[in-house]
Amino acid sequence: MTTEPAVRPLVSLKNVNKHFGALHVLQNINLDVSKGEVVVIIGPSGSGKSTLCRAINRLETIDDGEILIDGKRLPSEGKELAALRADVGMVFQSFNLFAHKTILENVTLGPIKVKNMRPADAKELATNLLTRVGVATQAEKLPAQLSGGQQQRVAIARALAMKPKVILFDEPTSALDPEMINEVLDVMVELAAEGMTMVVVTHEMGFARKAANRVVFMADGEIVEQDTPEQFFTNPRSLRAQEFLSKILK
Amino acid sequence: MVRRLARPHHRPARKWQRSVDTLLNNLDIFTTGFKNTAILFVVSAVFALILGTIVGGMRVSPVPVMRAMGTVYVNIVRNTPLTLIFFFFVFGYPKLGLAELSYPVLAIIALTLYTATYVAETLRAGINTVPLGQAEAARAIGLPFMQSLSLVILPQAFRAVMPPMISVFIALLKNTTVAAGFSVAEAGAIRANLSERGEPAIVVLLWVAFVFVVLVALLSAIQHHFEKKWQVTR
């Protein structure tokens, strides 16, 4: 037995495998994310980035291997899993704000129902978070009345309201019109600077260079290489990463 | 009676007066009839909504046995004409030697079982219109399955199905008249009762139809209201 490392990783994937039928979509994935770290996952379409991201809060189940959050193994179902999910925020490509609830209710729902917070306290918390992401004036509107960029910032506030240990982002800006991308990235850069632990699937190199500690490159279900953003973007080692970068840099 | 209809302009004022008399002189039978219709409708509607929601939930359940039970029930009952279901309960059920039930109760059971299948299917269609991302977002903030369903999925499903659901209940309202054929003194039975008192059948029928049209129009207005109100949300 080896001794425990002094600081255990906040998120740890060990020999994780997953198949979709015949497709081996996650192949022996090993990945540790430490507290306060910002990890960007990048790679061609269909390489398994979303699947990896969603496996971390068990929106996708895995075939074998294990996933630990803050040292605890992901429970398979039920109340324990729900409790653990409350610690792992998630921001989706398509926002997924609760369509029938106001912006404010979107943010207060989790704190009230999952954390049993008093509605007045939840409202105060939500108002502060909405102010922080710059959409406080929209609090009484329904999601459909907001722009994509505004909705995604609300989604970030909704995740933050649970005071999560880590937030997962799955291509948070790829459904946005170009002029709205930066308003969302700015919020994310700020979060990173404040020390939030983040796993971000994105092709926004500007964000990776500005905020990421590490870039993980995936292809065909495998982690092919990982490095600092500077090293990865200027000096990719694997052929597949070189090919991929030459395509997206064009 | 045919001859009377053939001369519609003969003293129209008198005729109108006579029609109103038919209504007013027999108000007791009219009100009893519609009171029974209202009871059949409301009680069956409430039970059908409850049963239908349960069956609709079974139809989308992750448990295969639940799904299968829901499917069998819906397919058998929905494909059987309502009159046959009434036949079964009014003539068949008493022969089974179970607890004796009055005709109105049997009528409510028949209407409930029949209408619940439509409620279930309408609701299932509604649940399918709620994007998967809504359930995923609910789970991602830590809501357990039942709360995801009750706080996020069902409220949206109910909104999506409100207009077709009201159509289901309009059909139920009309279907209550089938009970008349099975000795329940609801509105559909008013004509038979009044014919015994010697009232002209056509006038009575027109009055009954008129009240039904008003009731259905009322439900349609509610339907329209919800359609407008919830357009923004979807």
Ligand SMILES: Nc1ncnc2c1ncn2[C@@H]1O[C@H](COP(=O)(O)OP(=O)(O)OP(=O)(O)O)[C@@H](O)[C@H]1O
């Ligand atoms: N529910 C599913 N059932 C079957 N196959 C799936 C399912 N979800 C994803 N896949 C397949 O798994 C592979 C990896 O999908 P994934 O969404 O993880 O890729 P990705 O790297 O996120 O791609 P993109 O950049 O396009 O988002 C793809 O080939 C995809 O078609």
Ligand SMILES: [Mg+2]
């Ligand atoms: Mg993806």
